[in-house]
Structures are given as C-alpha cells and as structure tokens.
Amino acid sequence: MMTAASPRIKAGIVGGTGYTGVELLRLLSQHPNVELTAITSRKEDGMPVADMFPNLRGRVDLRFQTPDSAALDQCDVVFFATPHGVAMSQARELLGHGVRLIDLAADFRLRDTQVFEKWYKMPHSCPDILEESVYGLVEINRERIAGARVIGNPGCYPTTVILGLTPLIEGGKHLVDTTHIIADCKSGTSGAGRKAEVGTLYSEAGDNFKAYGVAGHRHHPEILEQLKHIAGEALGVTFVPHLVPMIRGMFSTIYARILPEALDTDFQALFEQRYAGEAFIDVMPAGSLPETRSVRASNHLRIAVHRPGGGDQLVVLVIQDNLVKGASGQAVQNMNLMFGLPESTGLDHVAVLP
C-alpha cells in the first residue's frame, strides 16, 4: 500500500481533448498521489491544456504533445481517452516499458473479438493482451483489477445496467425472468463526447427528448457479455438508450419480472447486502427516488429498488454521473486499486447540487 511518503504515480493521458479527458484532468490534478506528466493530442500539439479547458487555469500547467514526443513510456500508468482502436495500437509497446494501461474506450471491454469486430468495424490487433486484460468494474472484479496490467474501463450504460442487475442474477440465483429484462436508459449529452456534430448541438438536443440506437447500440453486447459472465448463463435484455437535455447524468430504469418462486424475496435487503461496504454504491432506502444531480461530479452510483403495487414486476432505478462513475472516476478507482491505494483516494468529492 502506498503511503503519503510514497513517490507519486506518474500518469499520462492519451487524447485529452474530450470530455473523459478533461474529467480525468480534473480528478487527477486533485489526486494526492498522482503526478500528471504527459497529455497528448495530435491536433492541439503545443497548446496549453488550460487554454482549452479554462477550469484548469492555475492547476494544470501541461501542454498537449504529440503521442511521439510525449514520454508516455516513462509513466506508471497511461489512460486512453481516445477513440476506439487507439489503445490497442499502443498497448504492447507501453507494456514493454512496464506501463500499466487503462483504456476508457472499448478496446478491452468485449472479451469476444468477433463481437468486437462486428460492432466496432475493426479487427482486434492484440487478442493476447485482451486475454489478460480485466474489465474494470471494481464492484465485480476487484481482486483481478488489483493485479492487472491492462484495464478495459466499462461503458457508461453497462456500468448502470450491470450493477443494477448483479444482485439479482449472480451465483446462479433464480429470482427474476432473465430472458426478458428491460433496460430503459437515459443519458445526458456529454455521453456523446466533445465532437462537432449537428445532433448534439444545443439547438438540436435542447428542449427535446428522443430515443436512439433502438436497432442496436455498442453497449448492448457489452452488457450481455458481462451479465452472462456474472449469471453463468446468457440473459435476454432489451436495451433502449435515450438522450436527455442535460449535460451530465445517467438514469437507468430496469424492469425484471419476479419469478413465482421468488415472490417472497426481500429485494431491498438483497441489494443492501450485496453492496454493503462499497464506498461508491449507495443502495437508497426503500421508496427512494434518486435524482441524477445527487451524483453530479461525484463517483457515486445510487440504486433504488421498487416493486410497484407489491406485484411481480421489479423496477430498479440506477443513477450515476456518466463522466465520473461512468467513465473517468471509475478509471481513477481502477488506478487506485492497481497501485495499492485506498479505493476512494482522490474521489471523495461531494456531488454538486444544485
């Protein structure tokens, strides 16, 4: 375990101009055991990071560098806040220098390379590294993460759906009908990234609500693969994501039909016991109605379990900040584990409300 006297972890960020990048910068620049040593952007080479993200003025003095000029191989850990495909192209070399990797894109999320290739339209370039990599959902894979060299940081939607379903399905439980689960998910616009696109302009996404990806979304196979691993059998999940006119925040409403033999189950207790002791998972009291703003800018994920009318339909409400627990905060949580730090180091911010 690191102590206050330990040397700081040297951290680099590849592709730091997007929202997961700036959120990593916000978190890492306040982390007591981290020294930010390099951040790359081909396009913004030479630009002070704080010119692009003025919230970092006076806190981050780095300039963007090209990947070639940045001494990433001197880092202890490198975060990839890049488009899909970048991390796997640089993984082998960095591992060779003893650098550990946390990829916030999808290169190391899906275990099945065929599924990866189908959804991401590119071959996987390092199946062997994928093989040793760990899916970085701490509350599920804590031990394996602590010893990992490469982490596939989970997608935002999968984080909420998997954590919202795990207590119901893990260990071969037979509590709900796992063939027809519904995950009706809603995300703020920052989930779409900091890309110049018409669809997420203020004038398009503001004062508007829509579904998207109903015919298929890349997070769907990720959800299915992980749930199968946890449940020990394939599940049927209908996943419909929606876009909410807000910046941060994700809300997943999960519906599962309780099996006749499980109608007496105390689901509230089930969830509370599963997540007892988890620093970032808050199973709220029975009857609670979580709001996304209660986790704005924090790494917490809150869950409320409902059973309307006492019937056989279970409704699980899950919220998180898609940029924190759904991306950069979870990445830092993984880093803490990998380097022997207390899991919540640098992640104990109180959510910003209002």
Next chain:
Amino acid sequence: MMTAASPRIKAGIVGGTGYTGVELLRLLSQHPNVELTAITSRKEDGMPVADMFPNLRGRVDLRFQTPDSAALDQCDVVFFATPHGVAMSQARELLGHGVRLIDLAADFRLRDTQVFEKWYKMPHSCPDILEESVYGLVEINRERIAGARVIGNPGCYPTTVILGLTPLIEGGKHLVDTTHIIADCKSGTSGAGRKAEVGTLYSEAGDNFKAYGVAGHRHHPEILEQLKHIAGEALGVTFVPHLVPMIRGMFSTIYARILPEALDTDFQALFEQRYAGEAFIDVMPAGSLPETRSVRASNHLRIAVHRPGGGDQLVVLVIQDNLVKGASGQAVQNMNLMFGLPESTGLDHVAVLP
C-alpha cells in the same frame, strides 16, 4: 356542419392562469370559428389576460373575471382548466343552460367513482353526469364525442399509452402478453403545471433527471380503465413516469412481449392501418426515431414501432406535446367534433423546430 358564415362558437375558460389555460388561449384566439367570451380566475379578477401572458398582447383583450361575474351560462362551450373537482361542481348548472363542457382535469375521466375517490381524495358529486360524459380521446371515441354534452379530456400520459397500445389490443386481439406491459414515460416540466413548488424550480429540475410516482400515479388507473375498455379484458401495465429538463414534450417508451402465435405479425402495417386517415396520428416509417421537438406546439402525436433484433419484444415509441395533444389541443379537437367542425380546424399549426 358549420361554415365560414356560421356564427362563432362562444367559448369560456374557467381557471385560465395555468399552462393548459394559456395554451387554450393561444389555440382558441387563432381558431377561425371561436369567439372567446369569458375567462375566469378568482385570484386575478380584473387583470388583463395579456398582462399575465404577454404572448397574447394584441390578440386577447379579455380580463380575468370571478366565476360568479363571468357570463359562463351564455357560452356554447366552457373549458375547465382547473384543479380536479371544480368542473363537477359547476357542471349541472351549466348543462341546464345548454352549455357543453370540456374538463381538462380528471372529474370526467375515470368511469368508476370508487377509483376516482381513491386517487383524487374527494367524492364524485355528480355520478349521473359522469355516466353520460365521454372520455375525449377522439381516435377511440370519435362518434360518441360528436354527440356528447360533457367531455373528460384525457390525461397527458394516458393519451400516449392508450394510443400506443390500441392497435395491439383492441377487438380481442391476441398479439402481445397483456399481463406485463411496461410504459416508461418521460414528461417535460410543464406537465407539473404553473404552481409555485420547489420541485419544479429551474434550479431543481434543470440539468437533472428523475423518476417519480413509481409507487402510484393518478394516470395509472386511467390507463388501466381505458385499456380494459378497449381490450375487453383487464391488462397489467407497469407505469413509471419521469421528469425531463425540458418545458414541453412527452415521450413514452412502451414494451410488450409478442405472443408466440403472433410472431409473424406485421406490426408496422397494423399501426399504419389503424391510424390511416387520422389527421393527428403519424405512424412514422419503420426504423424512425421520433423526437419530441417535432411536435412542439402542434397537436400531432407520432408513433414509431420497433422490434429490436427481430425478436419477440415490441418497443413502441410515442411522442406528443403534453400541452397540445396531451391537453389543450385535444380539448379543441373535441370541441371541433362536438360542434360539427372539421376536426383539425384551428389546429393545423406546424410544429416549432428548433
């Protein structure tokens, strides 16, 4: 049928200071066959309507009057944009003067007075008038509406859920599992009304997403009662409403499991046929992803039918402007029918986008 030369319909509004009231004013002040003759508000007696709602400056010269001083009994039709319980207290007297009534609150929505009393915490004061009243969902009850004296204008959520399910269930069809339908609904904040409340302040509802009424919502029994009437049998519907940080707009995502014997059904065709010829129901082409802004300030309701992965889970997406088709526009549509006007008279506004 009325003609351009017909005398105008004299219309009154009781309780015109809320959002359904101002929306009625917007629509009726532009309606070619209507003369607005009275609008009441106990609290704002004497105030020019356009002082409260400056969008009406130069268009509406009326002042608010007390219910007593307003000559409502001289009207041809009176709209109640009031809290629940007001319309039924004035119905008998107005009917006695030959006035027709359209209640935008719940007094004439629920057929079962015991259900009404349970959910609205007041006895129903005129069961006989309720008996003759018609549930004002034009696409379901067109003929009865044309001859009605009293209309219970549907709730906003029920309008989307009922119209989204009708093609699947009416006439004793056996297409989907009607015991476990899910309606995951999302509404803009105007649905909460123009009431001074902390929960819908900009600083509370903005940049935030939440569910509410999971344990029970007044629109749930209304949905169940109407669907039972349409299907000829009781249905099981889990209904979870959510609050979206936008002003107008409602989006309902409806999930129904297709029965094994119905897997060959062409659901797209089913919906298109059911609503063929409907002026305000737009069954969008297969694969469409409707956005609430495409109906902003218009009386249209759009439906898209999805079957993700070609499986047995049907996903029906329904959008409307909660203040128009979900309230005041539907009320005007009812009025048009009741007075023999073409159904879309005064309702042919193109939606405002962006």
Next chain:
Amino acid sequence: MMTAASPRIKAGIVGGTGYTGVELLRLLSQHPNVELTAITSRKEDGMPVADMFPNLRGRVDLRFQTPDSAALDQCDVVFFATPHGVAMSQARELLGHGVRLIDLAADFRLRDTQVFEKWYKMPHSCPDILEESVYGLVEINRERIAGARVIGNPGCYPTTVILGLTPLIEGGKHLVDTTHIIADCKSGTSGAGRKAEVGTLYSEAGDNFKAYGVAGHRHHPEILEQLKHIAGEALGVTFVPHLVPMIRGMFSTIYARILPEALDTDFQALFEQRYAGEAFIDVMPAGSLPETRSVRASNHLRIAVHRPGGGDQLVVLVIQDNLVKGASGQAVQNMNLMFGLPESTGLDHVAVLP
C-alpha cells in the same frame, strides 16, 4: 393587392438545411398565398425535406434538389438561406428571369463594399445589384421594399439595435449622446446556425454564459451603417454579443445617455408614437420587463423603455425571436410587401408560451 383568388406566389429556397431554412419552411408552408416550389441543398439532393425536419411531415412534400436541377428561375421569389456569398453569385441570372430575391445572409446588407470585403473576406461580385437592393427592415424602409427586386434581410442583432434606437436618433434629433451608445446583446444558440461545431454543442453551451465577438463582430458595421443612415451622422456604438443557453430568443439591453437639453422628453410617448400602427412592433407600457418567450415563434418585437431612478441614463430593452423577426419572419414580411399582400399575412401566429 393580391386577393384570395390570386394565383399563389411561387417561392423557392436556396440552402434549406439550416435554421433559417426550416423556419422559412414552417412559415411559408402555412402562408395562404404561397406555393413552395423548390428547395435546394447540394449535400442532401433527393432527400425529402420532411425526413430532415420531421415537424414538416404531412405538410411539405418537397425533396431537396441541387441548385442546378431546381427550377429556381420559374419562381416569383427566391429566398437565400445560405452562407454569405451565395446569393450574389446567383442574383444576376435570377433577376434576368424576373425572379425577386430575398437574401437572409449578408450579401446585400452592407452598402459599402469595402466594409463588406473587410468583414466577410470576399470581394462583392455585383456592386450594381447591391446598389439597387434595399435593406429589408420594414419599419424603416417600407416604401422602398415594396418596389424592390432584391432585399438584404437584416441581421438579427441589427434588427433589435436599430429598432431600439431609431426613435431616439432619426431626423436629426438631439436627445441622447450618440457618441457612446452601448448595446449589450444576448442571443439564443440557434443564431449560430445548424453547423457541426464544438462551441455550440449542448454540453458546451448549456448551463453556461459567455460573451463573444467583443473584439469585433460582423453585425457591428451593419448596425453602424444603418444608424448613420437613419441619424444622418455617424454614431459610436459599443456592441457586445453574448450567448444564452436557450434555443430561440434575442434580448438587447441598450444604454444611451440623455442629453441635458432633452431631460424633459417623454421617451415612452416618443417610442409609442414612432411605432403606432406597426403590426409587429409592440412598445410595452412603461415599467414593463419583456421576456424572450413572449415572442417565441412569432414575428413580434417588443420594446420597453426605462429610465432608472429618473436619471439621465436611458435603458431600452428589445426582444425578438432571432429566427422570426430576426430572420425568416422578417423575410416573409418583406415578401408580403413586395407582392402587395397585407404585411402580416401568414405571420399572425401567437407566440408559444411556455
């Protein structure tokens, strides 16, 4: 003057994929004397307009065409909702076919081609047509517009600032210090157009407020040129635009110091008299505080005149919908005049509130 029996005006739109384009489509498709005959977009050739803008489903059956294939020369009037420079490149040919032109970009706004070239970084390709063109601010140039073949439709900011200052300066009045006028202006994000840009993403412009163009903005020389023309002398105006997290709406707060000899002026009466009879200019009662939503989706512009503490500082508040009176509505108002129609034909929509 046209009558109901007159043949409809054949209208074309060049570049209909932006916000001024879709707003023209909304207004013209509801205009009783207009037949939309062509709409062009190089990029979207062949696409049904209503696929891009679903608010037009059932109302506009046109498809986008390339400029070459569209029979623009058969139109009575062509609107240019294009980037700067397009209208002037096609003007001569269309005029040759007897088509009248209304340019919503800047090609025919600035009278001085050197100023145009400085701010728009391109030479003016038809100074002779510019010479005969008219600046389409109806309340200033009504008579000349009626006889014009080419209209330069005003910029959104200039519309508010010019109309907010005209009563104070026209005809050589000496009421305020015209050397140091301040126009602190605020615009919704739709003013930035429907362009894929990072700066106007929801996640960037939402929950945020900023100034821009402080060092120089293209609407500044337009304001100065028109005010000089109206006042008969050059004015000094400091113009600072700001971006507001809303879609539609513009609010200009104009400050002018009252000259000592004019302290007894009744400024409220001055504004009321100047705009008496104007269909779209609403001088609100003394003390009024206009809100942009009171003109949402309508062609009205409202003005309130304040003199805080009765001192020598005049504060003029001006609001409009930047896409209507600030762009497409004003263009239709110009068209009405040019074709002898009552000025408010097709523009009498009540603003949408809330």
Next chain:
Amino acid sequence: MMTAASPRIKAGIVGGTGYTGVELLRLLSQHPNVELTAITSRKEDGMPVADMFPNLRGRVDLRFQTPDSAALDQCDVVFFATPHGVAMSQARELLGHGVRLIDLAADFRLRDTQVFEKWYKMPHSCPDILEESVYGLVEINRERIAGARVIGNPGCYPTTVILGLTPLIEGGKHLVDTTHIIADCKSGTSGAGRKAEVGTLYSEAGDNFKAYGVAGHRHHPEILEQLKHIAGEALGVTFVPHLVPMIRGMFSTIYARILPEALDTDFQALFEQRYAGEAFIDVMPAGSLPETRSVRASNHLRIAVHRPGGGDQLVVLVIQDNLVKGASGQAVQNMNLMFGLPESTGLDHVAVLP
C-alpha cells in the same frame, strides 16, 4: 495559524435549507479544519439533512434542529444562510458566547442603516454591531476581516461589480468617467433561492431571457456604498440584472468610458498588478472570453479586460459561481481568514467542466 493538529473549528449553520445552505454544507463537509456541529431549520426539525440534499448522503449525518434546540452558542462560528433580518436578531446573544458570525444575507452589508431600512423594509436592530462588522470582500478588506467578529458576506452581484471596478477607481485614480458606469449583469436561477415561486419554475425561466429589477434592486445601494468607500467619492452606476436559463453562474459586463487623460493606460497590467497573488482572482490574458462554466462549483472569479477597437470604451467581463465566490465560498474564505487558516483551505476545488 492553525495546524493540522489544531482542534477543528466548530461550525453551525442557521437556515440550511436553501441553496447557500446546501453549498455551505458541501464546502464545510469537505473542509479539513471544520467540524459541522449544528444546522437549523424550524420547518424541517428532525429531518436528516441528507434526506433533503441527497448529494450529502454518507457525508453529513446531521439532522435539522430548531434554532432553540441547536447548541449554536457552543460553536466557534455560525453562518446565517437565512432571510434578511434573522442574523441581526441573534447576533448579540451569540457574540456574548464568543461565537463569530458570518451573515450571508444583507443584515451586515450596508453601512448606512437608513439605506438598509429603505431597501429591506425593516429597521436595523443592532446598529452598534453593524458598526463593528466588516464587509466580507476579502480582496478589499483582508486585514479587517482577519480580526472581525461579524462579517456581512457580500451580495453576488456586488462581488463581481466591485472587484471588476476596483483597479480602476481605488486610491483616487482618475482613469474612467465614474459618473456613468454601466453594469449589465446576468445571473443563473439559483440566485433567486430555493423558494416556491412561479417566476423561477423551469417552465417559466427555461428557454427564456429577461431583465428584472431595472427600476431598483437591493444590490444597487450595496454596490454604490462600497464603490464610494473604495473610490473616496460617490459613483454613478446603472445596474441592470438579467436572469439566465442556467443554474449556477454569474456574468457581469461592465462598461466605463476612459477619460481623455488616461487613454495611454495599460489596463491589462493595471488589473494584473492589482490582483497579483490573489488565490481566487484570475485576470485572464488580454483578449480572453471567460465562460461561467469555467468556475462552476469553484471559488474563482475571472476577469477579462477589453477595449474594443482600441477606443475609449473599456469593457470588463467578470464571472463567478454565484453560489461559491458569490456566496458560500466567499463565506468560507472569510472564515479561513478569521481563524488564521490559509485562505484557500477547503476551497481548492477544480471547477466542474462540462
């Protein structure tokens, strides 16, 4: 100076159910040298604070107490996040127990009790305590604050206007025309507080922009009084506040005419020098365009100095988070000074962007 080993400051909050209250809770619960010991609310007596503000779940275990039952006299410092008039009613008793006071309302802002009584419609009940109290604008009154027993925490608008003008006027400088300064200010809706009011509902304040208080606003006399004190002479300031559809954030655009004899002044240098060494004042590089989101949830205030066209009109742009530097953060900054802590203790959060 306190050290890590010092006992913690015992802090109480009176009236903790509003936005400045919950923001104090967020900041103080993360402050390394503070122990929150009491929080009062008559109305919510007994309710766990984290039930009302779920962002505090797991961080604040206090319950609201009535003012009588809370042991406020055992505190080292008490913050008043109350309506105007409350702090002065309890000040004498608490001071008698050696408690220091920081009032976030107006009781100790205005030095002139007649001005206070005119604007706040109540007599001042303890002019002697007002006499010894200090206006808590650290960058102006640092030394006096360190020794104060009672602090009047500045209003949000005054903080931006005073800090934006101080370098121009202090010490009898003659740089700008101080008779006609203009402060065009814009605030997010949280500035209106967590009060049930129609005007700040999401459906009213959303997608809308308006001015308010043009005829008079309570922050105007506060601005004038402090500026007079700083300049040594009375100034003329026209102050127009506006409401922006965002939650947090304040943007002030200040206009001052440069005097002929001061045209050679390097205003950028003037501001940089005045605020050199200030932890929370960021004078941005020449040409900068600050955005409110760059200080969201942080105690920083950023200033940009512009001189459009190099003329004689100075434009100073000032931003802050109205709930932090404009209220609760500034209050904690005052507390730090009063208790000998480094000024930025517990206030070094990086702003949340996006």
